[in-house]
Amino acid sequence: MTGEHDLAVNFSVPFRYAVHFTERVFDPDNPVLIDALRRIEKTRRHRVLVVVDAGVERAHPALAAGLRSYAARYAQHMQLLGEPVVVPGGEQVKNDPAIVAELQQRMATLGLDRQSFCLVIGGGAVQDMAGFAAATAHRGVRVIRVPTTVLGQNDSGVGVKNGVNAFGMKNFVGSFAVPFAVINDFEFLGTLSRRDRVAGMAEAVKVALVRDAAFFEWLTQQTRELADLEPVSTAYMIAHCARLHVEHIAGGGDPFEQGSARPLDFGHWAAHKLESLTEHRLRHGEAVGIGIALDTRYSVEAGLLDPETGERIVRLLTGLGFHLYDAALELRDATGQLRVLDGLREFREHLGGELTVSLLRAPGRPVDVHEMDVARVARAIEWLTARHRDAA
Ligand SMILES: NC(=O)c1ccc[n+]([C@@H]2O[C@H](COP(=O)([O-])OP(=O)(O)OC[C@H]3O[C@@H](n4cnc5c(N)ncnc54)[C@H](O)[C@@H]3O)[C@@H](O)[C@H]2O)c1
Ligand SMILES: [Zn+2]
Numbered sequence: 001m002t003g004e005h006d007l008a009v010n011f012s013v014p015f016r017y018a019v020h021f022t023e024r025v026f027d028p029d030n031p032v033l034i035d036a037l038r039r040i041e042k043t044r045r046h047r048v049l050v051v052v053d054a055g056v057e058r059a060h061p062a063l064a065a066g067l068r069s070y071a072a073r074y075a076q077h078m079q080l081l082g083e084p085v086v087v088p089g090g091e092q093v094k095n096d097p098a099i100v101a102e103l104q105q106r107m108a109t110l111g112l113d114r115q116s117f118c119l120v121i122g123g124g125a126v127q128d129m130a131g132f133a134a135a136t137a138h139r140g141v142r143v144i145r146v147p148t149t150v151l152g153q154n155d156s157g158v159g160v161k162n163g164v165n166a167f168g169m170k171n172f173v174g175s176f177a178v179p180f181a182v183i184n185d186f187e188f189l190g191t192l193s194r195r196d197r198v199a200g201m202a203e204a205v206k207v208a209l210v211r212d213a214a215f216f217e218w219l220t221q222q223t224r225e226l227a228d229l230e231p232v233s234t235a236y237m238i239a240h241c242a243r244l245h246v247e248h249i250a251g252g253g254d255p256f257e258q259g260s261a262r263p264l265d266f267g268h269w270a271a272h273k274l275e276s277l278t279e280h281r282l283r284h285g286e287a288v289g290i291g292i293a294l295d296t297r298y299s300v301e302a303g304l305l306d307p308e309t310g311e312r313i314v315r316l317l318t319g320l321g322f323h324l325y326d327a328a329l330e331l332r333d334a335t336g337q338l339r340v341l342d343g344l345r346e347f348r349e350h351l352g353g354e355l356t357v358s359l360l361r362a363p364g365r366p367v368d369v370h371e372m373d374v375a376r377v378a379r380a381i382e383w384l385t386a387r388h389r390d391a392a
Contacts, residue, residue, distance in 0.1 A: 015160075015178045015255075017178055017179050017180060017181055017182065018036070018181055018182070019158050019181075019182040019184065019242055019246060020032050020036065020181065020182065020183045020184065021184050021186070021239060022183060022184070022185055023185055023186055023187050024185065024187060025146060025183050025185040026063070026066040026067055026069075026070045027066075027070075028069055028070050028072075028073035028074075032183055033070065033119075033144070033183060034070075034074045034077060034078060036144055036180070036181035036183065037077065037078055037117060037144070038077055039180070039181070041115075043077075044077070045075075045076065045077055045078065045079050046077060046078050046079065046116075046117055047079050047081055047112070047116040047117065048071070048078060048079065048080055048081060048116070048117045048118075048119050049081045049082070049085065049106070049107060049110060049112060049116065049117070049118050049119070050067060050080065050081075050084035050085070050119045050121065051084065051085045051087060051103065051118060051119070051120045051121070051122070051126070051130045052064075052084045052085070052086050052087070052121045052122060052126075053086075053087065053089040053121060053122025053123055053125075053126040053148060054086050054087065054088050054089050055089030055090070055122070055123065056089065056121055056122050056123075056148050056188065056191075057084075057086050059191035060188075060191065063084075063121070064083065064084055067080065067084065068080065081110045081112070081116075082110060084121075085103060085106055087099055087103070087122075087126055087129065087130070089122060089123055089125065089126060090123065090125050090280075091125050091165075091275075091280040091283075091284075092125075092280075093125050093126055093129045094125050094128055094129050094163070094164040094165045094171075095164070095165050095280075097164065097166070099129060100129060100132060100133045100164060103129075103130060103133040104133050104136070104137050107133070107134075107137045107141065108137070112137065112138070112141050113138065113141070114138050114139075114140060114141055114142070115141075115142065116141050116142065117141070117142045117143070117144055117180065118130060118133075118134040118141055118142065118143050118144070119143075119144045119146065120134075120143060120144070120145050120146065121146040121148060122146075122147070122148055122152075123147070123148055123149040123151070123152050123196070124147065124149060124151050124152045124155075124156035124157065124284065127145055127147055127152055127156060127157050127162070128156065128161075128162050128163050128164065128171070128174070129162075129164055130143075130162075131143055131145070131162030131177060131179075132162040132163055132164055132173070132174050132175060132177075134177070135162055135175045135177035136175065140177060142180040143177065143179050143180055144179065144180050144181045144182070144183065145157050145179050145181075145182045145183070146182075146183050146184075146185060146188075147182070147184060148185075148188035148189070148192070149188075149189070149192055149196055149197075149200055150189060150192065150196065150197050150199070150200025150201060150234075150238060150285075151196075151199060151200035151202075151203055151284065151285050152200075153184040153186075153189070153200075153238050153242065154200060154203055154204055154237070154238040154241035154242050154245070155200075155203035155207075155241065155242070155245055157182055157184070158182050158184075158242045158245055158246055159245055159246075159249060160176050160177065160178050160179070160249055160255055160256070161174065161175075161176055161177075162174050162175060162177055163175070165276075168276055169272075169276065169346060169350075170272045170275055170276060171272075171350075176255075176256040176257075184238070184242070186231075186235055186238075189234070194229070194321075195283065195286075196283065196285075197229055197234075198227075198285070198320060198321040198322065199283040199284070199285025199286050199288075199289070200285050201226060201237065201285070201320050201321075202267075202285040202286070202288035202289040202292065202317075202322065203241060203245075203285065203288065204219065204237050204238075204240075204241040205219060205289075205292060205313075205316060205317060205320070206264070206266050206267055206288060206292055207241055207244045207245060207248075207264060208241075208244075208363065208364075209266055209292070209296075209313065209360060209363050209364070209366070210263055210264060210266045210358060210360075210364070210366040211244050211248070211264075211364065212240075212244060212364055213362070213363040213364030213365075214364075215240060215241075215244070216316075216363035216364065217363075219237070219316055219320075220312065220316050222237070223316060223319040223320060224319070226320055227319060227320050227321050245264065248263070248264055257351065259351075259353070260348075260351050260352065260353035260354050260355075260356045261351075261356045261358075261368055262351060262356070262358075263358055263366060263368075265347075265358070266291075266292060266295060266358045266360075266366065267288050267289075267290075267291030267292035267293075267294065267295050267296075268288060268291055268347070269291070269295075269343045269344055269346075269347035269357055270287075270290065270291040270294050270295070270340055270343050271284070271287035271288040271290065271291035271343075272287070272343060272346065272347070273339070273340050273342055273343025273346065274287040274290060274291065274326060274328050274329070274340060274343075275287045277328040277331060277339060277340065278326060278328045282326055282328075286322065286323070287326075289317050289322035289323075289324060290322075290323075290324055290325065290326060290329070290384070292313070292317065293313075293314050293317055293322075293324040293384060294329075294377070294380050294381065294384065295357070295358075295359060295360070295380075296310050296313045296314060296360060297310060297314075297380040297383050297384065298359065298372070298376055298377060298380045299359040299360045299361075301376045301379055301380055301383075302359065302373070302376060304359055304360065304361050304367060305359075305360050305361060305362065306362075309362060309363070313360075313363070314387075323388075324384055324387070324388070325384050325385060325387070325388035328340065329381050329384065329385065330381065330385065337374075338374075338377065338378060338381065340377075340381070341374060341377060344357070344372055354370050355370055355371065355372070356368050356369075356370060357369055357370075357372055
């Protein structure tokens with residue numbers, strides 16, 4: 001029955017942002033940042049609050065001075081609001097709600113408005129936390145991201161999501177918020193730990209497997225170069241992975257994930273759970289590596305994927321430097337159930353609707369399933385465990 005006062009409200013909002021690839025982003029001769037700030041209002045003096053990952057600040061002690069010189073050169077169009085806010089790097093920044101509140105307090109004190117900018121320089125965790133703080137201050141101030149990790153540059157930093165952890169769940173509190181611009185500066189990666197550089201490659205393997213068979217082949221041919229962090233291969237891997245992600249966001253038909261399927265989250269149901277089960281001892285990328293191996297083996301066990309291809313995928317991951325096992329895989333609750341299986345329920349709840357997990361028929365050919373067989377998950381875990389024991 002239609003009420004006489006019912007209103008049908010329909011509108012759509014176009015979104016636009018650029019992902020720039022550059023080097024020495026804060027060199028005053030590099031116009032990428034100032035051009036990004038001036039994209040809409042050319043003549044205004046833009047107000048900018050800078051948030052920096054403590055790990056980046058430590059590795060780049062001249063950063064704050066560099067920013068000041070940059071702002072001085074473009075003083076007509078850019079004003080820094082005080083000193084950069086330095087926040088802890090890594091997952092801990094997403095686990096402490098006080099950090100979000102402190103950052104928002106700073107925004108309030110400085111009088112940030114919706115047309116002011118938050119320039120966030122850091123890894124995926126800092127981007128997620130600061131992006132959330134900015135998205136919810138005044139219901140959204142502009143964010144320019146400068147991701148400083150492999151994962152930030154090829155995946156999390158180029159997308160439209162933010163969030164922090166709460167109630168023992170990854171990204172339970174967060175929002176979809178489109179960045180004003182993203183600037184990937186390859187130079188930052190030079191100071192990243194080997195562990196974090198390897199971890200970030202998990203997302204490249206993931207997106208290759210669900211989107212681009214040719215990219216998967218390229219990764220298998222470049223494994224050694226990538227494992228050695230050879231700059232040309234690494235730069236291509238990042239740029240191509242970022243491209244596949246933004247193409248999915250812009251052209252995939254569901255940028256804000258309103259449906260139940262999340263095709264780019266191959267391997268992630270287990271990964272998110274492993275991150276919480278290990279209390280974030282595992283990095284996101286490390287957990288995704290294990291999650292990909294698990295769902296690859298599950299696909300073989302389910303008769304979807306041929307065992308030889310499954311083996312190639314696992315060899316690619318180990319060749320890149322991933323350890324495809326963690327003791328958390330074998331944790332059981334009081335009833336004897338594998339605890340990682342809770343990840344399936346949490347994954348469904350995060351998305352709403354029916355459980356939808358992507359499996360593989362072949363690289364580039366994912367298939368959605370709506371049920372996961374518990375015994376088969378257990379067999380896939382046993383397979384990873386046995387492999388790990390053999391290698392030890
Ligand atoms: N929003 C999304 O769409 C999305 C997607 C994927 C992952 N994520 C999130 O991203 C996070 C992981 O991000 P990450 O892999 O970038 O790691 P990270 O942010 O946890 O950073 C890892 C470590 O590297 C340090 N660091 C960062 N840049 C550095 C540099 N250039 N030199 C030296 N040290 C540096 C940090 O201080 C930290 O200690 C997870 O919380 C994950 O959930 C979000
Ligand atoms: Zn991920």
